[in-house]
Amino acid sequence: MNKRLILIIFASLALLIFFLWWQGCFFRPKPVVVDADSLAVEPKFEYGIRVDSLMVYKHKVRANENLSDILLRYGVEYPKIDLLAKRSQYLFDLRKIRLGNDYSVIVTDDVKKKLLYFVYEISPIDYVIYDLGDSVHAHRDKKEVIVKIDTLSGVIKSSLWNAIAENDGDPNLANEMSEIYAWTIDFFGIQKGDYFKVVYENLFVEGHAIGYGKILAAKFNHYGKDQFAFYYLQDGAGDYFDEQANSLRRAFLKAPLKFKRISSNFSHSRMHPILKIRRPHLGVDYAADRGTPVVSIGDGSVTSAGFIGGGGKTVKIKHNGTYSTAYLHLNNFGPGIKAGARVKQGQVIGYVGSSGLSTGPHLDFRFYKNGQPIDPLKVESPPAMPVAEKHKQQFLSSKDQWMKVLRPNSVIPPDSVLFQVQR
Numbered sequence: 001m002n003k004r005l006i007l008i009i010f011a012s013l014a015l016l017i018f019f020l021w022w023q024g025c026f027f028r029p030k031p032v033v034v035d036a037d038s039l040a041v042e043p044k045f046e047y048g049i050r051v052d053s054l055m056v057y058k059h060k061v062r063a064n065e066n067l068s069d070i071l072l073r074y075g076v077e078y079p080k081i082d083l084l085a086k087r088s089q090y091l092f093d094l095r096k097i098r099l100g101n102d103y104s105v106i107v108t109d110d111v112k113k114k115l116l117y118f119v120y121e122i123s124p125i126d127y128v129i130y131d132l133g134d135s136v137h138a139h140r141d142k143k144e145v146i147v148k149i150d151t152l153s154g155v156i157k158s159s160l161w162n163a164i165a166e167n168d169g170d171p172n173l174a175n176e177m178s179e180i181y182a183w184t185i186d187f188f189g190i191q192k193g194d195y196f197k198v199v200y201e202n203l204f205v206e207g208h209a210i211g212y213g214k215i216l217a218a219k220f221n222h223y224g225k226d227q228f229a230f231y232y233l234q235d236g237a238g239d240y241f242d243e244q245a246n247s248l249r250r251a252f253l254k255a256p257l258k259f260k261r262i263s264s265n266f267s268h269s270r271m272h273p274i275l276k277i278r279r280p281h282l283g284v285d286y287a288a289d290r291g292t293p294v295v296s297i298g299d300g301s302v303t304s305a306g307f308i309g310g311g312g313k314t315v316k317i318k319h320n321g322t323y324s325t326a327y328l329h330l331n332n333f334g335p336g337i338k339a340g341a342r343v344k345q346g347q348v349i350g351y352v353g354s355s356g357l358s359t360g361p362h363l364d365f366r367f368y369k370n371g372q373p374i375d376p377l378k379v380e381s382p383p384a385m386p387v388a389e390k391h392k393q394q395f396l397s398s399k400d401q402w403m404k405v406l407r408p409n410s411v412i413p414p415d416s417v418l419f420q421v422q423r
Contacts, residue, residue: 183250250381283366312356
């Protein structure tokens with residue numbers, strides 16, 4: 001019995017060993033094949049340059065620092081710096097490096113720290129790469145700009161600038177809006193209770209807000225009347241139009257300067273502040289600080305620029321066969337302003353002063369139609385060219401979508417194709 005039991009045990013063990021060996025042969029795990037690419041490190045780039053094995057140092061331009069000061073610290077010799085400046089002057093004038101602007105130096109990751117690239121950021125978007133390798137050269141490029149469409153609205157309590165700032169907007173939007181509506185709204189005459197809503201581009205670079213881009217649509221309620229502006233691109237040129245597809249631009253600006261107040265209106269009988277007699281005042285007096293730029297309200301040619309009696313230093317401009325304007329009591333004339341000079345709308349033709357018979361700095365602005373003086377504040381200027389007929393249907397469709405966004409409490413639909421920015 002003992003021998004038989006021992007044989008049974010050995011036989012059982014043999015069968016178990018054989019079974020385990022058989023399982024190992026047929027169910028052996030397959031080897032794991034590792035893709036070499038899956039182990040590769042994601043390449044790192046700066047300004048389009050692969051910098052995995054390089055060192056990048058970022059700095060800001062310090063006071064009185066120039067290109068030579070920066071590059072000499074990294075062992076670049078004067079002849080190479082001079083060659084770089086000459087070869088790249090058509091891209092950017094290196095003498096115009098500005099205090100506080102960002103720059104980067106990219107060097108080898110070793111003891112020598114050899115400078116390979118110098119990158120100067122002209123603006124938050126534009127930069128120049130200077131390659132200091134064996135062949136010295138440079139090229140300009142741009143960072144990727146992410147455009148987010150935002151809206152801002154507010155009610156006027158004191159000024160448009162303050163209303164935008166109070167609603168956490170970029171105050172520079174006020175300047176842009178005043179430019180867009182320059183022909184239709186006198187922003188120095190806006191009143192408390194006027195309100196607005198604007199749709200604009202918010203620009204981001206590398207996750208940081210860098211300011212705003214274009215205003216795409218706007219509504220400004222002035223004296224209870226809605227005035228709309230829609231940006232539209234046609235035949236490669238962009239401009240602003242109202243809801244009827246008419247241009248917001250006019251032949252003449254509403255005012256020739258940024259003024260504090262109107263100190264005297266157009267009148268056929270006004271007590272002269274110096275002469276103390278009643279006489280016609282056939283213009284509008286705009287009170288403004290001495291030196292405030294005065295611009296031509298429209299295209300035209302200068303008929304005279306000089307000292308004319310009580311009007312002091314005066315510029316007269318003929319705009320066409322019907323209209324002409326005059327700008328009196330100037331402190332000085334603008335660059336190149338003389339008889340016969342051609343001027344464009346918005347061009348500086350002089351600066352506010354108090355020359356001639358004047359009690360203080362102001363501009364006496366006069367407007368003539370067929371040689372007869374008329375009240376500048378009552379001039380209805382004809383609009384520029386409207387949206388072309390071939391583009392009108394597309395404009396109206398786009399306008400309808402913006403009108404929905406300009407409604408109170410409305411928002412921009414996320415990822416809507418309707419709101420792709422025209423470029």
